[in-house]
Amino acid sequence: MMTTYNFSAGPGVLPEAVITQIKQEFEKNEHTHMSIVEISHRSQQFQTIVANAEQKLRQLMQIPDNYGVVFLQGGGSTQFEMLPLNFATKQQKIAFLDSGNFAAKAGEAAQQLGKSVTVLASTKPTHYQSLPALPQDFDATAYDYLHIVTNNTIEGATFHQNNLPKTTGRLVADMSSNILAEPYQVTDFDAIFAGGQKNLGPAGVTVAIIKKDWLAEQDLTGVGPMMRYQNHIDKQSMYNTSPVFAIYALDLVLDWVIAQGGVAAMHERNLAKANRLYDYLDQSGFYTAPVEKSARSLTNIVFTTGDLARDKLIAKQAETQGLFNLAGHRSVGGFRASLYNAQPMAAVDALITFLKKVEAEQA
CATH class of the missing domain: 3.40.640.10 (Type I PLP-dependent aspartate aminotransferase-like (Major domain))
Structure with missing residues (x-):
């Protein structure tokens, strides 16, 4: 499965x-x-x-x-x-x-x-x-x-x-x-x-x-x-x-x-998850994370390829790889990866692997 x-x-x-x-x-x-x-x-x-x-x-x-x-x-x-x-x-x-x-x-x-x-x-x-x-x-x-x-x-x-x-x-x-x-x-x-x-x-x-x-x-x-x-x-x-x-x-x-160790431990884990995804997005020439760095969310990470129609298709494609609900809010489009406390690092790794594959194919 x-x-x-x-x-x-x-x-x-x-x-x-x-x-x-x-x-x-x-x-x-x-x-x-x-x-x-x-x-x-x-x-x-x-x-x-x-x-x-x-x-x-x-x-x-x-x-x-x-x-x-x-x-x-x-x-x-x-x-x-x-x-x-x-x-x-x-x-x-x-x-x-x-x-x-x-x-x-x-x-x-x-x-x-x-x-x-x-x-x-x-x-x-x-x-x-x-x-x-x-x-x-x-x-x-x-x-x-x-x-x-x-x-x-x-x-x-x-x-x-x-x-x-x-x-x-x-x-x-x-x-x-x-x-x-x-x-x-x-x-x-x-x-x-x-x-x-x-x-x-x-x-x-x-x-x-x-x-x-x-x-x-x-x-x-x-x-x-x-x-x-x-x-x-x-x-x-x-x-x-x-x-x-x-x-x-x-x-x-x-x-x-x-x-899990309380809020301090959750924060440490959330920082690690968010930083791993932001680090990939920031070095990518295909995706952009537009929020000013000092204000970036740890729990709701938004990004885009710059083409909202393409973003929609990629989010749909992600579902075939077991990555669900990546489409951004209907008012803004793009992507949104919500990394709440219960989201494991494995989810971030799987997402990055998928995004890299898409970038290699479409960039």
């Missing part, structure tokens, strides 16, 4: 060990008496899973006690609305650094809620191939918070810990596609959220990490109960029916990350 690799940007590849464990535990047995997809979110069994998952995430990210951690439904897109409703309550103003598609979408959602949105800087004119810089005259006191996307899944540019914007105000981060893939200092942020389907598990669960004292300052008059973070914090992620299976799988993935 041919070895296959999944380069999808999300839902992304899961650790094989986790897939095996899910398969073994999925059916009811003499201990559980029911499948994981049948258990009540109010059961002691599930409450233990949630509590353990929170403790493991706190351990891996060094999340202090003054931050709440909740597991929610609705994906990152719902967070585009929850954050403004909970935190853009005083000035009703949000500042954005537009580094890609999902920063722009978050801004549009906030505007639909009647919040004032200011795009401080944007790299859209250069196709998001670099990161926007915070203006030197930025006055943080004029806004409720600054919103950034740490890793741009579509365009492949990243605010790493060493190039985060320096603000004296509140900072909110969408970490959906590189949470646990590289280290960030949680205390540099006032709120973090991440959809689960990249590095945390399957689709269906979203993590939100919220600074409690900031939340306590807010006047939430007119905000519905489901959209209030405090309600979910108070009920330990069980304010309503939780995404039971997705949280169960997330808990297993966190076990796996811990067993």
Whole structure:
């Protein structure tokens, strides 16, 4: 049977060990008496899973006690609305650094809620191939918070810990596609959220990490109960029916990350994988990786031959070699190789071997 690799940007590849464990535990047995997809979110069994998952995430990210951690439904897109409703309550103003598609979408959602949105800087004119810089005259006191996307899944540019914007105000981060893939200092942020389907598990669960004292300052008059973070914090992620299976799988993935050596070990492996692919692309006369080197993503590597029609054909050809989901996002085309935590180095090697073959044939 041919070895296959999944380069999808999300839902992304899961650790094989986790897939095996899910398969073994999925059916009811003499201990559980029911499948994981049948258990009540109010059961002691599930409450233990949630509590353990929170403790493991706190351990891996060094999340202090003054931050709440909740597991929610609705994906990152719902967070585009929850954050403004909970935190853009005083000035009703949000500042954005537009580094890609999902920063722009978050801004549009906030505007639909009647919040004032200011795009401080944007790299859209250069196709998001670099990161926007915070203006030197930025006055943080004029806004409720600054919103950034740490890793741009579509365009492949990243605010790493060493190039985060320096603000004296509140900072909110969408970490959906590189949470646990590289280290960030949680205390540099006032709120973090991440959809689960990249590095945390399957689709269906979203993590939100919220600074409690900031939340306590807010006047939430007119905000519905489901959209209030405090309600979910108070009920330990069980304010309503939780995404039971997705949280169960997330808990297993966190076990796996811990067993691999934690975020520092993941980061070292991800650097090695990304550098191996970038090194090949940079010396190639056939492919180009357009993102500015200091901003390059470790998890979503975008590149092209410069001919989008040819790129499409090559991505299709890759499937015959067991390399799936290499086509870039429909809005940009080209290629995108997603190297999430669970992606092995063998996948990178197989991809490079294929790309070299294509280059030799078509260059």
